[in-house]
Amino acid sequence: MNAAQKPWEERSAARVVAPARPRKLAKVPFVELADGRLQGVVSSGSDIERVYVSSLTAANHSFHCSTNNNRPCGGIRSGGCNHLRALADEAVLQYGVARVARYLRADVAEDATTGAAVLAAVNAWHEPSAGAPVFSRFLRHLAYLELPATTEPLPELHWFPAGGAVR
Amino acid sequence: MRFDLLTTPVDGVSEAYDVVAGFDGALVGGLLRPGAEQIAALHALAAAVSGTPLAGRVAEAVEKTIAGSISDEHLAALVAARSALLGAAHDALLARLDEAAGRSRGTWPADGPGVSAGADNLLAAARSWLSDLAIAGWRGIDHDLVSHADQAVQALLAEPRLRRLGALLDGFAGELRASAPGATMPRVPVRRWADLWARAVLLAQPGALAAAEAxxxxxxxxxxxxxxxxxxxxxxxxxxxxxxxxxxxxxxxxxxxxxxxxxxxxxxxxxxxxxxxxxxxxxxxxxxxxxxxxxxxxxxxxxxxxxxxxxxxxxxxxxxxxxxxxxAAAAPVPPLERHPVRLAEPVLIEGYTTAAHDDGVTLTLPGLTLEVDLERMHGAGPLTPALVAASTACIGLLRWDGHWTIQPLAVEAQVKRKTVAVHAGAWAGGAADAAGAKAEAAAADAVKVLRERAGRLLRR
Structure with missing residues (x-):
């Protein structure tokens, strides 16, 4: 007989992060759970040159929203703004509600399915912070598609199989 | 193919993994203040390579680590010892696989000293981050430490000769970023992160990424x-x-x-x-x-x-x-790629019976039950676990991650009383079915949006 499968901790190709799910990028071109925040970029509905940089911290549930030129968002209300709501909705599409809620330490109901449910659970409050680091993460993200392909082998990618069942 | 040869354990492999597991365990809490258990594991690592040319350098690195004065050079020596053990395990497993498959394999030409690929400052930046990680340990990572990799990764990716290291570090840092802070992680992927970290340390040594003569x-x-x-x-x-x-x-x-x-x-x-x-x-x-x-x-x-x-x-x-x-004769494996995760040998298997369970699919051959590696099956083609479970022949890659598994690349299966061949890579040149074509169109749209955004925002 064959030996039994090793525990997750002892496997070289153990899956740590579930792959993101594809979504339409037109309104919210960039979302990520990083640096202790839900953060991303929302395209302006009125000006094609402008984007809004929004973020929500996991540690104290404060949120920030400004343009890429560091002008404050005009739509800030208690609990968020339209950009933050769009960001939360797209994050749920990309990562699933459970992962977003876990990352933000949001106590959502078991049957929660939407970004609105996550925002309602955290009761976000406004605290201006720097939008620049998030915007530079977005620019870095965009730069990936500008890098050339190669036909030289990358043997290290054997540690990163495509697809796969999630633990 | 003599699959029965794959049923008996390969001598020395589990002993090598025991030593590696000790070292990997030390990385969980970090190498700054190893406790008694970690010190014993470091001594065991040194002992395991004491009969090799690495002996002196590894023994010194272990002493320095225990004394709390670890340098990049010492980390490189510890990584060399770990990599030598897993390289030996790889060689023994591959030899067994070749014997089972009746496959002949060339020998690696003797290497001269590696010629530096240049960009030593980029490699030094990568080593510095990797040292910080080892000192902090997986439980000690926080958002700041993880984001320190960003600059080095960006520079490495921009340099085609260093793409291997850049792609590895980016994938690794992505997992750390999603998992930070380390103190509150429910579980730590101990083997995997030690693997990724150790390979990165190896590739960040000057000369490691020298191109082999083609x-x-x-x-x-x-x-x-x-x-x-x-x-x-x-x-x-x-x-x-x-x-x-x-x-x-x-x-x-x-x-x-x-x-x-x-x-x-x-x-x-x-x-x-x-x-x-x-x-x-x-x-x-x-x-x-x-x-x-x-x-x-x-x-x-x-x-x-x-x-x-x-x-x-x-x-x-x-x-x-x-x-x-x-x-068909097989090529030898380059020295720095020798690690069991690199085992991916194409084989044809037929005459098996299949079984589908809650937690997977198995193929039973005379003398061996092979588990299908579902984690290496993807949605970018028409091959599914259900087709594998209905299959009568399979072209796959034999892999090893603690035990032998098969990663199907193609199967022959009975569909509506006809034998059809289904290939995992069938959509590489273009999706044939509606769902695949739709996913392709959606991805093309996503690329278009991002390129438009890049055009407006990136070059300012």
Whole structure:
């Protein structure tokens, strides 16, 4: 007989992060759970040159929203703004509600399915912070598609199989 | 193929892994203040290589680590010891696999000293971050420490000769970023992160990424299938094939990889690769390709260039596997790639019975039950676990991650009382069914949006 499968901790190709799910990028071109925040970029509905940089911290549930030129968002209300709501909705599409809620330490109901449910659970409050680091993460993200392909082998990618069942 | 040879354990492998597990455990809490258990594990690592040319340097590195004065050089010595043990395990497992498959394999040409690929400052930046990680330990990582990798990674990715290290660090840092802070992680992927960290330390040594001298090969290339690799910001398709040369058939691989963003997944990734290798279209069309003076590494990797390839006659992978695979000679594995995760040997298996369970699919052969590696099956093609469970023949990659598994590249299965062949890489050249085509169109749309945004925002 064959030996039994090793525990997750002892496997070289153990899956740590579930792959993101594809979504339409037109309104919210960039979302990520990083640096202790839900953060991303929302395209302006009125000006094609402008984007809004929004973020929500996991540690104290404060949120920030400004343009890429560091002008404050005009739509800030208690609990968020339209950009933050769009960001939360797209994050749920990309990562699933459970992962977003876990990352933000949001106590959502078991049957929660939407970004609105996550925002309602955290009761976000406004605290201006720097939008620049998030915007530079977005620019870095965009730069990936500008890098050339190669036909030289990358043997290290054997540690990163495509697809796969999630633990 | 003598599958029964894969049932008995390979001598020394579990002992090597025991020593490695001790060292990997020390990385969980970090190397700054190793406790009694970690000190014992470090001594065991030194003892395991005491009969090798590494002995002196590893013993010194262990002493310095215990004394709390660890340097980059000492980390490199510890990593060398760990890599030597897993390299030896790889060699023993591969030898067993070759024996079972009756496969002949060339020997690695003696290496001269590695020629530095240059960019020593970039490598030093990577080593510095990797040292900080080892000192902090997986439980000690926080958002700041993880984000310190960003600059080094960006610079490495921009330098084609250092792409291997850049792609590795980016995938690794992505996992750390998603998991930070380490103190509150429910579980730690101990083996995996030690693997990724150790390989990165190896590749960040000056000279490690020196390009091997390429030869050239000509002949008819008969594809067997495609192995697809992916992390959030990289995708690689690796084609396994038999090349008919004047000296007989040999096993080769041909790779193509591209940077990407995390929202491009599934069958959407092929379009990033297609324009760089006509081989992907040939696979969808089930054609051979005629190669003339195609560059090839001593490790059997073709450095693909469409200028050296012409479309050939129709060629069906199962026919190739049945007629050519058993006699094809394999290439030796480059020294720095020797690690059990790199085992991916193409085999044809037939005459098995299948069983589908809650937690997977198994193929039972005389003397051996092989688990199907579902984590290496993807949605970028039409091959599904259900088809594998209904299959009668399988072209797959034999892999090892604590035990032998099979990663199916193609199966022959009964569908509506007809035997059909289904290939995991069938959509490489273009999706044939509606769902695949829809996913491709959505991914193309996503790329368009991001390029538009890049055009407006990136060059300011």
């Amino acid at each position: 030869g050239a090969v000509s002949g008819r290339l008969l594809p067997l299938g495609i192995d697809l690799h992916e992390h959030p910001t990289a995708v690689q398709a690796q084609v396994h094939a038999v090349l008919e040369t004047a000296d007989g058939p040999r096993l080769v691989r041909a790779s193509v990889s591209a940077p990407k963003v995390d929202t491009l997944v599934g069958s959407g990734v092929w379009q990033l690769l297609r324009s760089h290798s006509a081989l992907l279209a040939a696979i969808t069309e089930q054609r051979a390709m005629e190669l003339t003076d195609m560059p090839v590494t001593p490790g059997g990797d073709l450095i693909w260039s469409d200028a050296h390839a012409k479309p050939g006659t129709p060629a069906e992978p199962f026919a190739t596997a049945r007629v050519q695979l058993a006699a």
